[in-house]
Amino acid sequence: MKVSASFILSxxxxxFFCSSxxxxxxxxxxxxxxxxxxxxEEKIFANKTRYQLMQMPGKKVLVAESKxxxxxxxxxxxxxxxxxPYLNWSWSINNRLPTANEKTKSGDDYAARVYVxxxxxxxxxxxxxxxxxxSNQATKxxxxxxxxxxxxxxxxxxxxxxxxxxxxVPEKRNVYEDLRKYFGKDIQYIxxxxxxxxxxxxxxKVKAYYGDIYxxxx
Numbered sequence: 514m515k516v517s518a519s520f521i522l523s524x525x526x527x528x529f530f531c532s533s534x535x536x537x538x539x540x541x542x543x544x545x546x547x548x549x550x551x552x553x554e555e556k557i558f559a560n561k562t563r564y565q566l567m568q569m570p571g572k573k574v575l576v577a578e579s580k581x582x583x584x585x586x587x588x589x590x591x592x593x594x595x596x597x598p599y600l601n602w603s604w605s606i607n608n609r610l611p612t613a614n615e616k617t618k619s620g621d622d623y624a625a626r627v628y629v630x631x632x633x634x635x636x637x638x639x640x641x642x643x644x645x646x647x648s649n650q651a652t653k654x655x656x657x658x659x660x661x662x663x664x665x666x667x668x669x670x671x672x673x674x675x676x677x678x679x680x681x682v683p684e685k686r687n688v689y690e691d692l693r694k695y696f697g698k699d700i701q702y703i704x705x706x707x708x709x710x711x712x713x714x715x716x717x718k719v720k721a722y723y724g725d726i727y728x729x730x731x
Contacts, residue, residue, distance in 0.1 A: 540597050542590055542706050543726040545575040550586070558583040559713035567722075575723040577625070577710035585628075585709035592703050592728050598689035599731065600706075602627060603724035604647065605681045609674060610717045612649045618660040622714045623647060625721040628666075629688050632704035641665055641700070643691055645684070647672040647721075656695060667695040681724070688728075 543553070548566055555564070560582035567576045575586075606624040614620045626646040633639030644659065648670040651657070659666035669691070671684060692700040710721045 538730045540592065540728040541725070542588060542728065543575070543602075543723070545723065546573045546725050548573060550575065553586040553588045556585045556587055556707075558585070558711070560584070562710050564708075569722075572724070575708070577708070577721045577723065578718075579710045579712040579720075580718045581713055581716045583622075583709070583711035583713040585707045585711075587630075587705055587707040589705045593701060594689040594692070594703065595701055597728035597730055598687050599729045600627075600629060600645075600686045600688045600726070601684065601729055602726040603681055603683045604672075605722040606647055606678050607720040608678055608718075610649050610712055610715050610719050612715050615646075615648055615651050615668070616657045616660060619714050620649075621660045622712050622717065622719075623649070624710060624719045625723070626709050627684075627723075627726070628705075628707040628709070629692075629703045630705040630707060631692070631700055631702070638665070641692070641696055642667075643688065643695065644668045645671045645686060647676070649674065669695070681722075 545566060550566060562577055562579040562582045562584045564575060564577050564586055566573055604625050610622050610624060612620040612622050623646045626644050628642050628644050631641040644666055646668055651670040651673060653670050653673045656667055656669045658664050659668055672682060676682065708723055710719060712719050
């Protein structure tokens with residue numbers, strides 16, 4: 514059967530459109546599996562947590578080792594939450610920290626946490642952040658204001674002491690709905706994503722692992 518040039522052209526256009534639509538369903542934030550951390554900036558609060566890429570069985574991941582330290586990796590990236598409301602990531606921790614009350618400054622240490630940040634610009638007091646944490650004592654689903662930043666940062670326990678260590682766990686959060694629920698506002702854009710493994714308040718030692726991070730439309 515002879516196929517016309519116009520048919521082939523139409524098929525290519527449709528294929529390109531469909532592949533573009535599929536690609537648009539996902540917006541990559543971190544490609545640790547492809548050895549890419551160049552566009553992440555480190556912010557040191559108290560000593561340096563060691564962040565490095567490591568090959569593990571089946572995949573390459575980001576490893577964070579904290580020994581009485583608190584530093585974060587931050588990536589500036591503007592996300593339209595009405596197009597990409599879902600934050601997807603995976604993580605694992607080696608051990609838990611011996612903190613008591615995570616709602617106090619002395620207990621504000623976490624083996625792993627992932628932030629989404631809304632930049633207030635010149636009005637820095639208008640900046641907001643959600644911090645998804647692997648908590649030490651708080652129960653899954655519990656939330657509270659950060660001990661240092663107050664109501665500007667909401668901590669949300671998505672994993673707790675009932676979850677196994679040394680086990681990879683996938684996560685998916687509707688950030689648009691979380692921001693509306695916990696801040697009482699419709700926030701369309703976030704401006705950065707951050708990761709932090711810290712143990713400076715408890716003076717402990719902890720190791721965590723982070724997989725690739727992306728936003729999705731569904």
